Amino acid sequence: MSVTAEAPRAGRSPVLLIGVAGGWLSLLVCNYLAYPLLDVLALLALLVMAACWLLAVSTSVAVLVVLLLRRAYVWAAGLLVVAIGAGLILQTTNWERTYVDSQFRLHRGQLVELADRYRIGELPADVALPWRLRYLSIDGQAHERDGALYLPVWQDWRAESGVGLAYFPAAPSPDTLIATASGDLGRPVRYLGNGWWWVE
Structure with a gap:
């Protein structure tokens, strides 16, 4: 029993x-x-x-x-x-850092290729990303903003703040600003490699 x-x-x-x-x-x-x-x-x-x-x-x-x-x-x-x-x-x-760093490592080759095309002027101001990179951008696009190629990773629902990945052909200065949302300007705060920065 x-x-x-x-x-x-x-x-x-x-x-x-x-x-x-x-x-x-x-x-x-x-x-x-x-x-x-x-x-x-x-x-x-x-x-x-x-x-x-x-x-x-x-x-x-x-x-x-x-x-x-x-x-x-x-x-x-x-x-x-x-x-x-x-x-x-x-x-x-730090989940933000973990996510950004791992995604950059995972897609480094594709991001470098995208940056190369931007640097030689092959990309329009707003370009649809390849499907493997599309989820890294809230609208599936990369945008020319303030002398950089910018992928908006996130912005709040009122578009008052945002963060993203940006490629700068020349190293940004401490005063460099980039539009991360319609109501926000961000600074490149952390270098990821190959000209790419995390902007917040």
């Missing part, structure tokens, strides 16, 4: 652990893809982020309660440490 009672409970453990892993993984993905999510979903992206946090925390608490009820204290302590550690890592990671 006890064997049959334990079997269903044991069978539920992998499902619960998969739920916890899925919750934290969804939160990781949402944090990494914050800019594309904000572009596509606008203010709903904040609800998606809140839902991911709720999923990660609630599944962790549910599994923790189950482990405590089963008196699996070592497993419960381990889960608690992992969940707190994951939460701290997610909160302390």
